[in-house]
Amino acid sequence: MATVxxxxxxxxxxxxxxxxxxxxxxxLTAQGHEVIPLDVRTIPAEALLGADFxxxxxxxxxxxxxxxxxxxxxTPVYKASYSGVLKALLDLxxxxxxxxxxxxxxxxxxxxxxxxxIDYALxxxxxxxxxxxxxxxxxxxxxDITVREDGSLTVAPAATEALTQVVDQFSTALGRRPLLAAxx
Numbered sequence: 550m551a552t553v554x555x556x557x558x559x560x561x562x563x564x565x566x567x568x569x570x571x572x573x574x575x576x577l578t579a580q581g582h583e584v585i586p587l588d589v590r591t592i593p594a595e596a597l598l599g600a601d602f603x604x605x606x607x608x609x610x611x612x613x614x615x616x617x618x619x620x621x622x623x624t625p626v627y628k629a630s631y632s633g634v635l636k637a638l639l640d641l642x643x644x645x646x647x648x649x650x651x652x653x654x655x656x657x658x659x660x661x662x663x664x665x666x667i668d669y670a671l672x673x674x675x676x677x678x679x680x681x682x683x684x685x686x687x688x689x690x691x692x693d694i695t696v697r698e699d700g701s702l703t704v705a706p707a708a709t710e711a712l713t714q715v716v717d718q719f720s721t722a723l724g725r726r727p728l729l730a731a732x733x
Contacts, residue, residue, distance in 0.1 A: 550581040551723040554617035557588045558624035558635025565694040566657045569685050570623040572702045573655075573716050577621075580720045587613055589638045597637040612641055619651040619723045620676065626658035626688075630670040639674060648679035653719040654686035655712075657694065664688045684722050687715045 553709045555574050559566040567588060589597075596604035602624060606636045614620065624631040652675050667686040675683055689712065693705035704712065 550720075551618035552583045552585065552616055553577055553621060554613050554620045555586050555621045556586055556623065556635070556638075556695045557586070557590070558622065558638070559588075560590050560632060560634045562588070562590065563696075564625060565658075565691055566625045566655075567697065568622050568696055568700075568702050569657060569689060569694055569704070569712075570621065572704070573621065573712065576713070576716050577720060580717075582619075582720065585613060585617070589632075589634045591640065597634065597641065600641060602641060610638060611642055611646070614646045617650060619653070619663045619719065620647065620680075621655065621719070622671065623655040623657070624671065626656050626663040626666045629663055629666055631656070631666065632672075634708070639678070642678065645679035646720065647675060647681075649681045650679075651682045651684065651719065651722045652680045653684050653715060655715075656686070656688045657691055658688065659691045660691065661688075673685045682722055685715050687711055699726070 555570050557570045558565045571586060574586060577584050592606045592610060596607050601607060624635050654671045654675060656667050665690055672683055689708050693708040695703040697703065
């Protein structure tokens with residue numbers, strides 16, 4: 550159906566945010582989408598922090614954004630905002646890197662005090678980058694995400710229900726894109 554870039558803005562390989570995204574990637578794949586994972590933490594720090602637009606990893610990330618029909622952006626919430634590593638990447642992308650794309654913002658955090666970080670911190674940046682449609686996002690509490698010893702993930706039932714709904718809405722929005730383009 551569509552190509553989805555699934556961007557983890559977590560600086561940690563073992564983070565709940567990263568594992569949750571990869572779990573949700575499975576649902577999108579099962580719905581027929583091609584999902585390409587991008588863990589921002591794997592981009593060399595010198596490229597991100599040195600704003601090296603010509604670094605091969607930055608060029609590759611820019612190409613992945615250009616190729617995608619939709620983008621899932623997941624981040625842990627730090628200090629009521631999205632992660633610094635995610636900001637560093639977004640700052641290096643072209644101004645309108647999300648033009649024509651459907652975007653699903655997701656966040657994780659330890660307290661409901663940060664639940665509005667998606668709307669007040671992340672959504673304005675995604676919008677300024679030209680996103681055609683930013684679907685309803687979701688904030689998941691860390692306590693609702695359990696990583697078992699075998700690496701598998703369990704998400705609390707209420708959070709699972711909400712995440713399923715927002716992922717399915719994103720998938721539906723992606724499915725509509727080609728029809729709208731064909732009609733125009």
